[in-house]
Amino acid sequence: MKLVVMESERSEVTSERFLSLLQKEFLVMMLPSREFQDEDFLEQLEKKLGGFDVWPLRLERPISTDKKIHPDLDKAPAGFLVRSSGTSGTGPKMIVHEAALFVRKFSNSRPSFQTTLNFFPPDSIAGIETLLESTVHGTKIIQPGKEILPSRILDLLLTEKIDYLHITPTFMNMLLLHGLSEKHLESVKTLAFGSEPSQPRILDQIRNLKPEMELRHNYGMSEIGLQATITNPSRPSYFKFDHDVNPARVNGGLLEVKTHTPPFKIMDTLHPGEWFPTGDQVELSGDWLKITGRSDDIINVAGKKFFPSVLEDLFMEWEGIQDATVVSEPNELIGNSVTVRISTSTQDDLIRSQLKSFMEAKIPAYMRPQRIEILKSSEVSARLKKKRR
Amino acid sequence: MNEILNRAIKRADEEISGVKLQNLSPDAALFGEGKAILDSLNLVTFIFIIEDEFLKITGKKIKISAQEIVSKSDCPFRTLRTLEAYLRRKNEG
Structure with missing residues (x-):
């Protein structure tokens, strides 16, 4: 054919x-x-x-x-x-x-x-x-x-x-x-x-x-x-x-x-x-x-499960953030480790200290990312969606 | 304390909720025992910080494996002193 x-x-x-x-x-x-x-x-x-x-x-x-x-x-x-x-x-x-x-x-x-x-x-x-x-x-x-x-x-x-x-x-x-x-x-x-x-x-x-x-x-x-x-x-x-x-x-x-x-x-x-x-x-x-x-995007940290978009929504509640993308990778100690990539115009060291207070107030302990990456602009896929991989 | 560990401790105090390592005794329980400072979630964050600082200072990329950590007799994260010795070995190796 x-x-x-x-x-x-x-x-x-x-x-x-x-x-x-x-x-x-x-x-x-x-x-x-x-x-x-x-x-x-x-x-x-x-x-x-x-x-x-x-x-x-x-x-x-x-x-x-x-x-x-x-x-x-x-x-x-x-x-x-x-x-x-x-x-x-x-x-x-x-x-x-x-x-x-x-x-x-x-x-x-x-x-x-x-x-x-x-x-x-x-x-x-x-x-x-x-x-x-x-x-x-x-x-x-x-x-x-x-x-x-x-x-x-x-x-x-x-x-x-x-x-x-x-x-x-x-x-x-x-x-x-x-x-x-x-x-x-x-x-x-x-x-x-x-x-x-x-x-x-x-x-x-x-x-x-x-x-x-x-x-x-x-x-x-x-x-x-x-x-x-x-x-x-x-x-x-x-x-x-x-x-x-x-x-x-x-x-x-x-x-x-x-x-x-x-x-x-x-x-x-x-x-x-x-x-x-x-x-x-x-x-x-x-x-x-x-x-x-997506069901296959679910993150499992120490037995507690959540979707990347749920955590992204929590981060987006803070006005200092322009965009947030959550990704995870397998981790032998806790199931998945979580990384958040944040786009912001605020200075790197300043935002890290502000983020800690924000996460303590708004984000449950098991959902707090183990790694925070500060980006100058958002990363998007070829289809202009969030780049999770 | 070596420079890598000092920088990692400073960052851990700034970035991890409820963690204060800067004035901790070198032999106080860090991870693994009942009253240890770090739980497993905080430990993973601390490992990422150490790997990051190790790369920045030495230019060497290290991966601290779960197998090393779960080893009861030789876990590098038992105290700050065992961790310092572990990092020195990694740098020399």
Whole structure:
């Protein structure tokens, strides 16, 4: 079976070609340039996929951009491959999706935007969903360029009429630190966030800038796409699933969902049953859910367990901290040792003494990190989430 | 006391809650006995501080293993004196 691989970072070229290939019933996968141009990587990919003939599509120049695409994808047996980002869990997985299911999902729903920013790269499920939704509804996507920098996004918010902005909570904090103001949010009707646990303090800061703007808690994974959710209006870090569209349940603290866009195949993994085990641990407040972390991110210190995001939230309560990332590693004496990486503009020696008093007052002894690293700026992953590994 | 230990003790007092090592007698119980100053959580923090200061002063990267610590007869963290001797051996080794 032939798998066409494309270079995702040349988005002006690949978006149209990606869609036209799907229309021609191909199986397509987008790759970042560094992987696309690496012959060894392509060879390994072919071996890993087994049974696929990997065919790199090298584009010399953009195809005509005024050619309007009217896809009839809901009948075509075409598909695309995505990888889970590997920021949590045992590492990246290859996931095959049927394009038709996504086209049908968007055909049955109202457009969520007129103009949006393609924050998520087109080799990710969120990037592909944005592309397919825009195609189905004929709405506009602004390409932010090869590298996503807070200053660039702030400029685009001032110059383009972006009404829907979907970013990660980590990047939301980065925008705030780079001077996000009410002026930047003038045309934004909905600010959507997801992909990782959200910090209530950051959401409050955003809400204070523009109280009438909708804060939307999205929920999605590479394996199942974006699901239909309803956000708690007064506490936006809580949400629930729209059970008419996507039933969900909590099983042993872990979230399971039924989806209309299940994976066709996950490489090296058994096909899941009717309920998809997301691997996300949730906290319940009535029928509202709050994501607390991945089940495999749980930290066990001397037999007491907690999620990195819970400790990060505690640190973020202190105003001297701009961002906090908690990581752990196995330790033979206490199970896991904990490191917190803190971004702050306060002087190193001053913050260490202030932190000690803060931790004594706010953080239970078993959750206090054994190591504190002071950073000048936040460390983020390629998907602009917190870098935990 | 060697320089590494002095610096590590100063940092431990500044960074670890409820720990005061600076005026501690060299033979007072540090870890392992009933009234020892450090519990296992604080001990791990103290180990990280020592490894960090050892690297800063000598340029050598050391890893203090759990096996060395749980050894009842020869645990380097029994007292400040045993710890000093242990660090000297590490530096010479």
